[in-house]
Amino acid sequence: MREKLVVGNWKMHGNLTENKQLLSAINASLDGLHGAQFAVCVPYPYLPSVQNTLQNTNISWGAQNVSQYEKGAYTGEVSVSMLIDFGCTYVIVGHSERRTLFGEDNHSIAEKYAATQQAGLMPILCVGETLEQREAGATEQIIQEQLMAVVNVAGIESFSKAVIAYEPVWAIGTGKTASPQQAQSVHAFIRNGIAIQNVNLANELTILYGGSVKANNASELFAMPDIDGGLIGGASLVANDFITICRALNN
Numbered sequence: 377m378r379e380k381l382v383v384g385n386w387k388m389h390g391n392l393t394e395n396k397q398l399l400s401a402i403n404a405s406l407d408g409l410h411g412a413q414f415a416v417c418v419p420y421p422y423l424p425s426v427q428n429t430l431q432n433t434n435i436s437w438g439a440q441n442v443s444q445y446e447k448g449a450y451t452g453e454v455s456v457s458m459l460i461d462f463g464c465t466y467v468i469v470g471h472s473e474r475r476t477l478f479g480e481d482n483h484s485i486a487e488k489y490a491a492t493q494q495a496g497l498m499p500i501l502c503v504g505e506t507l508e509q510r511e512a513g514a515t516e517q518i519i520q521e522q523l524m525a526v527v528n529v530a531g532i533e534s535f536s537k538a539v540i541a542y543e544p545v546w547a548i549g550t551g552k553t554a555s556p557q558q559a560q561s562v563h564a565f566i567r568n569g570i571a572i573q574n575v576n577l578a579n580e581l582t583i584l585y586g587g588s589v590k591a592n593n594a595s596e597l598f599a600m601p602d603i604d605g606g607l608i609g610g611a612s613l614v615a616n617d618f619i620t621i622c623r624a625l626n627n
């Protein structure tokens with residue numbers, strides 16, 4: 377059975393006081409739920425405090441980015457081993473905001489993915505097409521390229537220790553969710569592509585959907601056979617919304 381997972385992507389939001397309130401509400405409500413895994417990916421400076429709050433709970437934590445380099449003269453960068461020092465489980469790699477706003481390309485993302493995995497953390501690899509690419513009928517080709525960049529660097533077997541998040545760029549932060557059928561069709565494309573090489577690997581791979589997942593649409597998305605959970609932006613900052621989404625998957 378593949379794992380079901382909800383991950384909150386806080387992006388560049390939060391402060392020490394609000395984070396504590398948010399996490400204590402979430403923890404109180406998710407405590408004792410074991411039908412799925414739950415995690416939050418938080419800004420780097422909050423990792424020690426989030427670690428402190430969440431250790432000994434059933435909620436994991438992680439980062440939203442990482443350097444592909446181990447150490448050295450890379451001003452402003454954070455290495456995987458630093459994330460390990462703060463108990464991280466997950467690292468979001470290749471989020472579309474990193475790709476479009478910070479110039480990350482398929483190759484540097486593949487290197488970050490490999491570095492994360494080699495150090496024993498779980499990369500959450502984000503893939504997805506822009507509206508323009510979708511309208512041009514290029515969705516599958518774009519996703520294929522994004523996945524192949526990783527396969528070329530880390531190998532197909534690397535998907536046994538990774539999570540993929542399908543996040544159509546046009547659905548992120550826009551309130552325009554992909555319909556359950558639209559999302560399912562891309563998830564199936566991803567899983568089938570991997571199944572051609574290795575059926576077991578494909579069956580065990582957790583594929584999240586991300587892009588305007590809300591309390592009121594999570595259940596119908598999670599009901600799709602190839603959607604194993606969600607990567608949640610805006611709604612992960614509102615305790616009740618995030619809880620509702622986590623519970624929708626747990627059930």
Ligand code: PGA
Nearest residue numbers: 548549587588608609610
């Ligand atoms: P959203 O963001 O839920 O606010 O659309 C999702 C994401 O960027 O991971």
